Amino acid sequence: MASQKPVPRIVVSRLPVYLRALQHMAQEGKVVTSSQELAQRLGTTSAQIRKDLSYFGEFGRQGMGYEIGYLMQQLRRILHVDREWPVALVGAGDLGHALANYAGFPPEGFRIVAVFDNDPKKIGQTMAGLTIQDSAHLREVIARERLKVAIIAVPASGAQAVADELVAGGVRAILNYAPITLNVPEGVQVQYVDPVVHLQRMTFYLDDE
């Protein structure tokens, strides 16, 4: 069904963006869209969208466009979020609190199931219904619970050590909020949440005044 060409990372990186745009369209009550309409929303080209999707099969009909619900379902399957991933959160500071309470995760396939911190004053307290565990037990809890996905929300100084423990425990996907580049073995995915990149994408358009 799907083609067997290896999928470039850049193509994979665009799929969740397509999924988000489709969700917004669905929320607006739209049922069908086109690669042209999607492209216009996202500031890209219809050719790129069609080419990206062609790695995975045929999702639209010639001249008919895409059925939004179906394409969303297929993207969720391709991205492996047609299931729920349990997630470990490391760092129970302000950002950790915000993430633990973030309402956007559960509907999209992610649920924070364990929270860690190394501050004795925080360990044992409750956050978003979870007991904050001692980071010293990070590796063993990760391994025991077979967690594959983790979020790092600790200061930059501690982030690499946390990443090392996560990987040792079996984590294979890390979302890193600490402003440093992590060194991880091949086969472990890392993504960075970097508000500066987003801000700089906008200041380009601000005139000198």
Place this chain on the structure above:
Amino acid sequence: MASQKPVPRIVVSRLPVYLRALQHMAQEGKVVTSSQELAQRLGTTSAQIRKDLSYFGEFGRQGMGYEIGYLMQQLRRILHVDREWPVALVGAGDLGHALANYAGFPPEGFRIVAVFDNDPKKIGQTMAGLTIQDSAHLREVIARERLKVAIIAVPASGAQAVADELVAGGVRAILNYAPITLNVPEGVQVQYVDPVVHLQRMTFYLDDE
């Protein structure tokens, strides 16, 4: 010097990512790089990097690659972050606290200079050295201080009203952490911080187990 072709949004969106990668290289002690090396780090192609940069001029020498410090300087100029942008932050909850204390902003051209919330218990309190102001005065403070950049860190239910006030006050670039799509007039930039998109980029690579 720079060409006069209009720059596609998708090209602009990649420039801060190039800048980040160059900063990481500089931190590693590298002085010179190539479009090939940059491409490998970023999972893209050297042709795309060269084409993207060609919108703005010639930054490397044939066979010599790019001088990292110079290219960083030029990207900062192009992105208008060779100066400091004062930023308004709306929302003094957990996420707002984390953002107000985020050490990554000042070195990259951004400084939070005003914080707002609509909670009477928070108004008047201090956060990261700033007095939390009443959101009711958002528009007038934005206009008086001539702020062009703002960050929304309020719940989804209040985000559109905040965006409206920001725009009315003169804001032209909004970084939105609330999980909703904002409606803004043409000419106002919006970027979304969406951890789900990042997580989904990684689950693609996680096998079924």
